[in-house]
Amino acid sequence: MSKLMKPFKLYLFFALSILIIACGKIEKPIKTITVKNPINVSRTFETIEIDGATLGLDQQINLDELAVRDNEGNYYMTQTIDLDGDKKADQILFQIDIAANESRIFELIHDASLVQKDSVSWCxxxxxxxxxxxxxxxxxxxxxxxxxxxxxxxxxxxxxxxxxxxxxxxxxxxxxxxxxxxxxxxxxxxxxxxxxxxxxxxxxxxxxxxxxxxxxxxxxxxxxxxxxxxxxxxxxxxxxxxxxxxxxxxxxxxxxxxxxxxxxxxxxxxxxxxxxxxxxxxxxxxxxxxxxxxxxxxxxxxxxxxxxxxxxxxxxxxxxxxxxxxxxxxxxxxxxxxxxxxxxxxxxxxxxxxxxxxxxxxxxxxxxxxxxxxxxxxxxxxxxxxxxxxxxxxxxx
Structure with missing residues (x-):
C-alpha cells in the first residue's frame, strides 16, 4: 500500500466515525419503551398512548418533535393530542401489531425531521x-x-x-x-x-x-x-x-x-x-x-x-x-x-x-x-x- 493511500484511508475512517457519532447524537433515544402482550392472543392496530407528563422531559421539548422507532430501525406514524385546549400536545400515540405473549422494544427520539406524519385524517x-x-x-x-x-x-x-x-x-x-x-x-x-x-x-x-x-x-x-x-x-x-x-x-x-x-x-x-x-x-x-x-x-x-x-x-x-x-x-x-x-x-x-x-x-x-x-x-x-x-x-x- 502506498504512503499516500494510508493517510487517505485513515482520514476516511475518522471522517466516517465522526459522521456516525454525529448521526448517533441526532438519533439518540430519550426514552426506551418496552411493550409486552400478556395474553395468548395476537393483537393488531394496538394504540400505544403515552402522556407527556409521564416522560419527565424538558419543558422546551414539544411532543410533536418526538419520533418513534422499533429496535430494528423502523419508524412509526405518530399523532399528538391536545387534551386541555392549551395549544400544546399532551399525548403522543402510535400503533403496533404484537404477537401473542410477545415483548417489543421502541424508542422515543427527539428529532422532528424523523417524525412520520400522514396528511390524511383517516380517523x-x-x-x-x-x-x-x-x-x-x-x-x-x-x-x-x-x-x-x-x-x-x-x-x-x-x-x-x-x-x-x-x-x-x-x-x-x-x-x-x-x-x-x-x-x-x-x-x-x-x-x-x-x-x-x-x-x-x-x-x-x-x-x-x-x-x-x-x-x-x-x-x-x-x-x-x-x-x-x-x-x-x-x-x-x-x-x-x-x-x-x-x-x-x-x-x-x-x-x-x-x-x-x-x-x-x-x-x-x-x-x-x-x-x-x-x-x-x-x-x-x-x-x-x-x-x-x-x-x-x-x-x-x-x-x-x-x-x-x-x-x-x-x-x-x-x-x-x-x-x-x-x-x-x-x-x-x-x-x-x-x-x-x-x-x-x-x-x-x-x-x-x-x-x-x-x-x-x-x-x-x-x-x-x-x-x-x-x-x-x-x-x-x-x-x-x-x-x-x-x-x-x-x-x-
Missing amino acids: YSRFVPERTDDYAWENNRVAFRTFGPVAQKMIEENIKGGTLSSGIDAWLKRVDYPIINKWYANNDKEQGAYHKDSGEGLDNFHVGVSRGVGGIAKKIDSTYYFSKNFISWETISTGPIRTSFVLTYADWDAAGNTISEQKLISLDYGSNLSKFEISLNGVDTISAGLTLHEKTGQIKPNPEEGWLSHWESLDDSELGTGIVVPKKQMAGFEHYLTERKDESNLFAHIKVNNGKVIYYAGFGWKKSGQFDTKESWEKYLSDFSKRINNPLEIKMN
Whole structure:
C-alpha cells in the first residue's frame, strides 16, 4: 500500500466515525419503551398512548418533535393530542401489531425531521351544519353519526326533515378511505344520495328513537327513559390514529330522576368499535343499547366476557352490532321487546363508577368484506374483550 493511500484511508475512517457519532447524537433515544402482550392472543392496530407528563422531559421539548422507532430501525406514524385546549400536545400515540405473549422494544427520539406524519385524517370527525346539525365520525372501517339541537327543534315545530334521537346511527362503508365529506356533499347535490350504494356503501340503518349502536337509556320500573339530541359539541382530535370529541346533552328526566350526560367518544384506526366515556349524574347504573329493528335478528349475550351481539339481515347483506363492557362493569343485560316503534333494544346494564361509565360499541357489515358470518363477528367481540381486559404492559426507561 502506498504512503499516500494510508493517510487517505485513515482520514476516511475518522471522517466516517465522526459522521456516525454525529448521526448517533441526532438519533439518540430519550426514552426506551418496552411493550409486552400478556395474553395468548395476537393483537393488531394496538394504540400505544403515552402522556407527556409521564416522560419527565424538558419543558422546551414539544411532543410533536418526538419520533418513534422499533429496535430494528423502523419508524412509526405518530399523532399528538391536545387534551386541555392549551395549544400544546399532551399525548403522543402510535400503533403496533404484537404477537401473542410477545415483548417489543421502541424508542422515543427527539428529532422532528424523523417524525412520520400522514396528511390524511383517516380517523375523522366533524360537526355537519349543512345537514341540519349532525355530528359524524369515521375511520378506515366504519362510520357513525348522531343528531343535534336544530334537528330536534324541527321535529318539535313540525318542520320536515328533523330528527329527534340521541341514538347512534351507523353509516355502512366498504372502502377504507374517508367518505363523510364526500357523502354529505353528494347529498347536497341530490337529496338522499347517501341512502344509495354507489360502490362505497350507504346509510340504510334506521335509528329513529332506538338506541342505534350504543346510545344510552335508564330503566325505571318497566320503562326506559333517554335524553334528546346533543346540545353542544367539541372536536378534540382528528388524525391518522384517533379522532375524539365531546357531546353534551341537556339534563333529562327518568321518572322524577334528573340525569346529566356528557359523552367523550373516540375511534381509533383499525377498530370497528367506538369508545364511549360518559360522565353521568343522578344514576348508579345506565343501559347501553343495540336496536333490534324488526326483531328478527339473532342475539348473543356473553356476560362472562362482558359483551352483547346482534346479527341481522339488512337489505341484500347482513350486519352485526355489538357492545363490549370492561371487566366486572356489566351489571346484567335485557332483551327488551315492545310493540312501541323503534323501542326494542338489546341492553347492557353498566355500573356507574365515580360518575362515569366506559364501554365500546360498533358494527361489522358483511358487504364490507370484514366479517362473513355471525360467528366471525362474535369472535371479534370476544377477542376485543380480551384485549381491553388485558391491556398491554408498558414500561419506560
